[in-house]
Amino acid sequence: MTTTLTIRSAAGTYPVVIGPGILSEVGSRLRAQTGDPDGGVFIVTDDTVHALGYADVVQQSCTRAGYAATVTVVPPRDESKSLEMANTLYDRMLDAGIRRNGVVLAVGGGVVGDLAGFVAATYLRGIRFAQIPTTLLAHDSSLGGKVGVNLSRGKNLVGAFHPPIAVWYDVQTLASLPEREWRGGMTEVIKHALIGDKTLFAELAATPMDRYPGDDAAERLVARAAAVKIAVVEADERESGQRMWLNVGHTVGHAVEQLSHYQLNHGEAIAMGLCVEAQLALDLGLADTETRDQISFVLVRHGLPTVPPAFDFTEVVRVLNLDKKHRSNEWTFVLPVRIGRVDIVHGVTETALHKAWQQVLTGEENQK
C-alpha cells in the first residue's frame, strides 16, 4: 500500500508518495513522470545512508529504467551543506555529463536534500530534482521546496525555492534509523500536530511512537504530519505569512542547535525550543498552563529533552539577531496558543524571552 499526497506550488504540482518498498521503484516512477531518460541522473547521498545500500537500490532502479545514473557520497554532517561542497558537486555533475534535462536525486535526510536541492536549483540555472527521504525528520525538510547551504555565520543563509518534481518516501528506510534519530524526527511530527492536527497530538500523547512502529503505522504517521505541512506551504509558498507557522519552536531551537555546535540534533534542539516558546506564550498571556504542559508532556513521552543547556543568554541573543527572519530591532516569534493553533507574534522583547528561558532552565514556574 502507498499513500499519495500532492503539493501545488508556483512551479507546478508534484506528488508525495509514501509507503514501503518505493526505493526500488524510483527509476520506473521517474521514467513514467518525465519520459525521456536523456540528460542523466545524479544521485547524492551521505556515507551513513550509502552504507545501508539505499542509494545503490535507487541507482539500480534507474539503470533498469534506462538512465545513466551515478552516485556521489558526501559526509553525513551539516558541514556538508556548504558552498565548497556544492562546488564539488557541480564538478562531479560536469564529469557525469549531467545536462539541462538531467535529474538530481537526493537520497538521505535533510542535509542531503538541502544540499542536492541547492545544487539542482543552481546548476545550469536550475535542473529538476526529486527528494527520496530516508529519515523521519526529512518528512519536514523534503516538502515545500526550500533548499540551501550554510555559511560559517549561520544556517541556510544561502539558498533558493526550488520544488522537487516528486517526493518518494520509502518508510522501510525508517526501520534502520537509530533510536535517537527516530525520536529527533518525532519532534517535527509533534510540531505538525501542534500546528494543525490536534487529534494526532492527542494520539501521540496517549500512545507515543518512540520507535519505528511498523510499515503501515509509519506510513500513516508520515502522511498525517506531511498533510499539515502541505496545507501550510500551499497557502504560502514564499513564507510571507502562514508558512512562518512552521517556525514554531525553531527560533529558540535554531539558536540552541547552533550554540551546541550541533552536538544536539535538530529534533532535540527544536524540542527544547518548543518548551521555551510555550513558556513564552504562557508568560505573554497567549496560552494557558495546560497547553504548555501538554507540549512538554508529549515531548517527554517520546524521550525528547525539554530543557536547554545553560548557555550564556547573551550568546542566545547574539545568535537570534543573526537570524534572517528578524527585521530591524524587533523579534518575531511563532508561538503555540493552544494545541492545533499557533500565532505569529511581533515585538517580542529580550526581557520576555530571558524570563521564559530562565523559567524553563530552572523549572521555577513549574513549582508554583
Added chain:
Amino acid sequence: MTTTLTIRSAAGTYPVVIGPGILSEVGSRLRAQTGDPDGGVFIVTDDTVHALGYADVVQQSCTRAGYAATVTVVPPRDESKSLEMANTLYDRMLDAGIRRNGVVLAVGGGVVGDLAGFVAATYLRGIRFAQIPTTLLAHDSSLGGKVGVNLSRGKNLVGAFHPPIAVWYDVQTLASLPEREWRGGMTEVIKHALIGDKTLFAELAATPMDRYPGDDAAERLVARAAAVKIAVVEADERESGQRMWLNVGHTVGHAVEQLSHYQLNHGEAIAMGLCVEAQLALDLGLADTETRDQISFVLVRHGLPTVPPAFDFTEVVRVLNLDKKHRSNEWTFVLPVRIGRVDIVHGVTETALHKAWQQVLTGEENQK
C-alpha cells in the same frame, strides 16, 4: 526625456527605464516602487565603474531617499563571476545587515549584473535586486532575469532565473565607455536587429553608430534593441524554445571567447561567431549569400572583427561539447536565415561546422 518599457515575467512585471540622468534618481524611484526603506540597500559595482563615480551617485540618491546604502567594489573582470566572490559578497551583506526585505543594486556591466543578481537570487533564498547598467553590452545582459557565475570549467554554469524589480538605464554613462567597449556592445545591438528589427539593421548598415551618438540617439538605440530582447524573453522566459534565438552567434562566439582566454571581449567574440554561423547557414542552404554578406558588412562598418583567431578546431569542438545547451551527441545552433529572422537548427555536425569555420578563416568562399 526617458523611455519606459515593461517586461512581463513569471515573477511579475518590471519596468525598464532608459534615458539620461537616471543614476541620481535611483533612490527616489526605488522608494516609489518598493515603499519601506527598511532592510537596506547593497550596491555592487566594479573598480572601473566605481572610479567614474556612478556607484557613489546611486548611493547618495539612496541615502537621500532614506535607505542605509553601502557600496561594495569587485575587480572588473569576468573572474569576479565566481562562487568565491559570491561568498565574499554574502559576508559583506551580513556585515551590512541586509535583510530579506533588502535590495541589491548592480551598478555596472554584465559581470556585475550577473554576479550581483546571483547573490540576490540566493542570499536568504532570494531577495530583490535592480539592474543599473553602465555599458552598452548590458542592454542585453540586464534584461530577462538570467544571473549566474562561472566555474573554472565554463561560463555561467551556475546560476538562476531571478528577474530584477527594475532596470534603470542611464544612457549618459555610455558616453564614458572606451570605444572598444562601445563597439563590442554594438554587436548585441546588431544581433537584436538581426533577430527582430530589420529596419534597425538597415539603418545601422547605412549609418553606423560606431561611437556614442549623443543622449537622444543613444536612448532610441538602446530602446529599440531592448524591445527585441523583451519580446523574445516574454515569449519564453525559461529558454525552452524562442529564447534560444538570442543565442545566434553565441555558440561559436562563446567558444572563441573562452579560447582567447577573454582577451577578446564578448562583443568581438560574438561578432566572429555571427560570421561563422552565417557561413554555416549558407552552407546548409538556410540563408543566401546576401544575408551572410550583410551581416559581415554591418559588423565591419562598426569596426568589429569578423574572422576568429586560428584556434585548433579540435579545441573548439571540446569547448562546444562542454556547453550546457547541447544535449547528447548532437549540436543545436541558432542560425540567421535572413535579416530579421533566425531559426533553431538541430543536428549540426562537426564536419559542417569545420567547413564553415575554415571558410571564414581563409576567406575561401568569398573568393568564389
